[in-house]
Amino acid sequence: GAAELGPYRHYMQKEIFEQPKAIADTLDNVDDVSAIEPSLFGARAAEVFSQIDRILILACGTSYYSGSTAKYWLESIAKIPTSVEIASEYRYRDSVPDPRTLVVTISQSGETADTLAALKHARSLGMPHSLTICNVSTSAMVRECALAYITRAGAEIGVASTKAFTTQLVGLFLLTLTLAKLRGHLSAESEAEHLKALRHLPVAVQAVLALEPQVVAWAEAFARKENALFLGRGLHYPIALEGALKLKEISYIHAEAYPAGELKHGPLALVTAEMPVVTVAPNDALLEKLKSNLQEVRARGGELFVFADADSHIASGEGLHVIRMPEHYGALSPILHVVPLQLLAYHTACARGTDVDKPRNLAKSVTVE
Numbered sequence: 001g002a003a004e005l006g007p008y009r010h011y012m013q014k015e016i017f018e019q020p021k022a023i024a025d026t027l028d029n030v031d032d033v034s035a036i037e038p039s040l041f042g043a044r045a046a047e048v049f050s051q052i053d054r055i056l057i058l059a060c061g062t063s064y065y066s067g068s069t070a071k072y073w074l075e076s077i078a079k080i081p082t083s084v085e086i087a088s089e090y091r092y093r094d095s096v097p098d099p100r101t102l103v104v105t106i107s108q109s110g111e112t113a114d115t116l117a118a119l120k121h122a123r124s125l126g127m128p129h130s131l132t133i134c135n136v137s138t139s140a141m142v143r144e145c146a147l148a149y150i151t152r153a154g155a156e157i158g159v160a161s162t163k164a165f166t167t168q169l170v171g172l173f174l175l176t177l178t179l180a181k182l183r184g185h186l187s188a189e190s191e192a193e194h195l196k197a198l199r200h201l202p203v204a205v206q207a208v209l210a211l212e213p214q215v216v217a218w219a220e221a222f223a224r225k226e227n228a229l230f231l232g233r234g235l236h237y238p239i240a241l242e243g244a245l246k247l248k249e250i251s252y253i254h255a256e257a258y259p260a261g262e263l264k265h266g267p268l269a270l271v272t273a274e275m276p277v278v279t280v281a282p283n284d285a286l287l288e289k290l291k292s293n294l295q296e297v298r299a300r301g302g303e304l305f306v307f308a309d310a311d312s313h314i315a316s317g318e319g320l321h322v323i324r325m326p327e328h329y330g331a332l333s334p335i336l337h338v339v340p341l342q343l344l345a346y347h348t349a350c351a352r353g354t355d356v357d358k359p360r361n362l363a364k365s366v367t368v369e
């Protein structure tokens with residue numbers, strides 16, 4: 001009811017603003033010294049982790065995008081081959097099982113029928129090792145998996161997932177560090193640095209939330225469009241996908257995401273002054289390439305909306321709107337960059353007057369196929 005909502009108009013907005021606390025709570029069981037231990041994932045984790053050579057992530061919806069982001073971390077930091085599959089596809093296709101696979105399911109509810117069925121399918125193929133990143137400790141998913149990391153996002157009521165997503169990323173980053181350490185790819189120094197960055201996240205996300213008024217100004221323009229394109233590269237490509245999903249789910253604007261290097265292979269044909277192009281532009285190795293992708297859009301009259309890093313030297317100009325992120329955040333940058341995309345979808349939907357917390361035709365938890 002209204003009392004629970006406090007100063008917020010919808011649960012989705014409240015849940016976006018709860019992210020600093022949700023992340024802090026999720027990190028609560030990560031103690032101080034030498035924090036990265038297999039036991040974070042359950043008593044049997046050390047034993048299981050010594051028997052795996054690869055990871056298969058299974059999930060649906062927003063949870064699939066946190067898994068897609070984690071693939072970049074797992075391969076670059078833990079150096080473990082990782083594949084990510086949409087649960088409803090995996091369960092029905094022929095695949096080649098490797099018993100030395102850790103099957104990782106990701107689910108806010110822990111009750112999604114396709115994800116549960118995909119897990120059982122993997123087990124039936126001879127892959128017994130499973131771990132879930134899940135927000136409900138009493139769920140079917142937690143019961144089915146030998147290992148678990150419980151995110152502490154708290155109840156999520158808005159159908160469009162927000163705080164569950166960012167806390168899943170925290171759990172997946174901890175999994176990455178744990179496997180990296182076990183496999184000899186994490187020095188004590190980088191462990192300490194990553195932990196420091198994780199612990200600073202609640203403050204960093206709070207600073208991003210303070211950008212809300214700037215995002216509201218953009219949402220006015222977005223509310224009048226019928227299409228939008230989202231671009232990202234590298235580990236921010238799944239963030240672009242999540243931004244597009246949020247926008248289409250609650251504002252009903254048709255939105256698509258592309259890895260920016262693919263523009264020239266199709267979506268550039270759609271770019272006109274009527275097509276806003278939202279870009280996640282962290283200051284990483286791909287920034288220079290991304291800037292030339294942005295010029296391709298500008299040259300065709302497309303209007304750019306860029307979330308730029310504190311230090312990425314992209315300035316507003318004709319047809320180019322920039323919101324600057326408060327700080328550059330390295331490997332954990334996706335957790336910060338998704339927040340303004342959540343706010344953009346939210347405020348655009350509000351401007352269009354849709355039922356933000358209960359979008360048409362969608363359910364919070366899909367427990368039937």
Ligand code: G6P
Binds near residue numbers: 060109110112
């Ligand atoms: C539904 C919800 C999404 C969610 C997806 C997967 O589609 O509307 O927000 O991401 O299910 O749910 P899960 O509980 O498995 O994360």
